[in-house]
Amino acid sequence: MTTATLTKTETAGAALPRRRRGDGRVALAFLAPVLIGFAAFYVYPAVRGAWYSLTDWNLLSEPGFVGLDNYAELVRDPLFWNSLKVTAYYVVLTVGMQIVLGLGLAALMHRLTRSLVLRSLLVVPWLVPSVTSALLWMWLLDANLGFLNHLLVSLGLDNQGFLTSPELAMPSVAAINAWGATGYTTLLLYAGMLLVPQQIYEAAALDGTGEVRQFFRITLPLLRPILAFVLVVSLIDSFQLFDAVAVTTKGGPVDATRVVYYYIYEEAFTHFKMGYASALALSLVLILGLLTFVQMRLLRASRSDLA
Amino acid sequence: MSAPVTVGRRRLRRLPAWICLILALGISLFPLYWMLRTAITPGPELPSDNAGLLPRHPTLINFERVLGLVSRDEARAAGGSGANLSFFLYLRNSVVYTGLITCAQTLFCAMAGYAFARLRFRGRDALFNVFVAALMVPPIFTLLPNFALVKQLGWLNTYQGLVAPSLLMTPFAVFFLRQFFLGIPRDVEQAAFIDGAGPWTIFWRVVLPMTKGPLFTLALTTAVWTWNDYLWPLLVAPGEDTRVLTAALGIFLKQSPNTSPDWTGLMAGSALSVVPVLLLVVFFGRRLVDSIQFSGMKG
Numbered sequence: 001m002t003t004a005t006l007t008k009t010e011t012a013g014a015a016l017p018r019r020r021r022g023d024g025r026v027a028l029a030f031l032a033p034v035l036i037g038f039a040a041f042y043v044y045p046a047v048r049g050a051w052y053s054l055t056d057w058n059l060l061s062e063p064g065f066v067g068l069d070n071y072a073e074l075v076r077d078p079l080f081w082n083s084l085k086v087t088a089y090y091v092v093l094t095v096g097m098q099i100v101l102g103l104g105l106a107a108l109m110h111r112l113t114r115s116l117v118l119r120s121l122l123v124v125p126w127l128v129p130s131v132t133s134a135l136l137w138m139w140l141l142d143a144n145l146g147f148l149n150h151l152l153v154s155l156g157l158d159n160q161g162f163l164t165s166p167e168l169a170m171p172s173v174a175a176i177n178a179w180g181a182t183g184y185t186t187l188l189l190y191a192g193m194l195l196v197p198q199q200i201y202e203a204a205a206l207d208g209t210g211e212v213r214q215f216f217r218i219t220l221p222l223l224r225p226i227l228a229f230v231l232v233v234s235l236i237d238s239f240q241l242f243d244a245v246a247v248t249t250k251g252g253p254v255d256a257t258r259v260v261y262y263y264i265y266e267e268a269f270t271h272f273k274m275g276y277a278s279a280l281a282l283s284l285v286l287i288l289g290l291l292t293f294v295q296m297r298l299l300r301a302s303r304s305d306l307a
Numbered sequence: 308m309s310a311p312v313t314v315g316r317r318r319l320r321r322l323p324a325w326i327c328l329i330l331a332l333g334i335s336l337f338p339l340y341w342m343l344r345t346a347i348t349p350g351p352e353l354p355s356d357n358a359g360l361l362p363r364h365p366t367l368i369n370f371e372r373v374l375g376l377v378s379r380d381e382a383r384a385a386g387g388s389g390a391n392l393s394f395f396l397y398l399r400n401s402v403v404y405t406g407l408i409t410c411a412q413t414l415f416c417a418m419a420g421y422a423f424a425r426l427r428f429r430g431r432d433a434l435f436n437v438f439v440a441a442l443m444v445p446p447i448f449t450l451l452p453n454f455a456l457v458k459q460l461g462w463l464n465t466y467q468g469l470v471a472p473s474l475l476m477t478p479f480a481v482f483f484l485r486q487f488f489l490g491i492p493r494d495v496e497q498a499a500f501i502d503g504a505g506p507w508t509i510f511w512r513v514v515l516p517m518t519k520g521p522l523f524t525l526a527l528t529t530a531v532w533t534w535n536d537y538l539w540p541l542l543v544a545p546g547e548d549t550r551v552l553t554a555a556l557g558i559f560l561k562q563s564p565n566t567s568p569d570w571t572g573l574m575a576g577s578a579l580s581v582v583p584v585l586l587l588v589v590f591f592g593r594r595l596v597d598s599i600q601f602s603g604m605k606g
Binding site: 133 | 321324325327328331332334335336338339341342345353354357358415416418419421422426427428429431438441443444445446447448449451452453455456458471472473474475476478481505506507510531534535537538542552553556557560568570573574577580581584585587588592593595596599600601
């Protein structure tokens, strides 16, 4: 949720009162715990991760250097490419759902009510642990006893194996996570809509512009920067899909939900191919880095029209 | 449209919009109701009693058995697999895990955020940029070696192994607080400095009390994330004594027969994991909503 703020090029202002010397010693004391944590659990593992990606380590024996073999294997690994494809499919589905639903809801709230209770209730699913929501939806979507299938049957439709059919599994997982995240997205977009000056709407209403037209002609264009921010945040977030897949489908049916995070996890902890998993993880870092870079460029291109 | 629309007609025109909004609220909350409804249904009756809004014979037995309050035979009779469950313990572990990380991380990151925002030292901006870069790295990349490290230290299934990677910092928290400290006016700090207060005194006595709001916001976010965390606790601390709620739910599902999962028990366990969330909304609803909306404004 921070990427957007990075584009602001702020430099910390001069230290409090002007002093002749810097605050080196004091700063070190202030920073010590964080520096230790960063060195031990971010820098050191990053170096080790990069090293493991060049080895055949299997968690048990000593890692042996194999050069770029893992990367060569990765390029030829159909499951890796499949996992990227499946992840992309998921990202498009879930981000699409979140943003379309979030926009709609935010627009409705913006025009109808300022109720805090309503907003708090909408955000409840976001606070539910993802494991819990996955379990809950696994039950709601159950092929035999699930509530949703009762609903379908009572409407005269057929039972669906939402999580067991290769076609429906990924959309179902995407919907589960969209259920969790839409309330959050709605609040972000709603906050953005509050920034649009009320007079613009009043003027439009005087001109006889309908609510729907107002949404497409006023709200949406002025919301662009926040939409871009929400897009970045939910995109990066969605790439890291793990919990819902680990609980509901375990990558199946027939690899339909074997997303890249889950694939890495399986290689590392089910097949004990730590070296290969590290190579996969490092590749994901590069892919996400590239994606973030592209998005930041896009973000920069979408400054607010209100400023 | 020449004549002004009357209030009544306006209300009526807005009725479909209200219906959409209420429908959305229903979709948000109904699954949670269904979770509770299933949790109070007797396990053996679930195959025949799973459609009505209320179970025919509401019971608390599922909660009792996931909390480990009934004997193994009684639990099995109520639909359990006979596996040992003690959600009291997992609940405690979750509270300890979340509490430790939230308190320590917020404090340490506040100190660092303050240093980055206010103190002058060589390499400050370069160091800060390294932290910002670390924000972009997906956690799975450091998770694999961190798991290896915790394993080598012999810390699997211990609290120290569980909390180690996030106890001292996350780049996000440092970044977030530094931005906040940059935004607050310096006057008060300056006044304190003129009165002869050193950086420590200023930080503890002036800055921290002034920034209770953002600190609380960050702590809340950290607490929610930590409470929801699944993969890390599942990997390093699946043992009974250190198992947290989320991991316990995953393991519970795994132990449950694939063909007919113990849904009533699973939903009772799930309901327990949501209780803190609901408390949060009840007590801190406004602050929660404000902090999310605030991060939207920042964008």
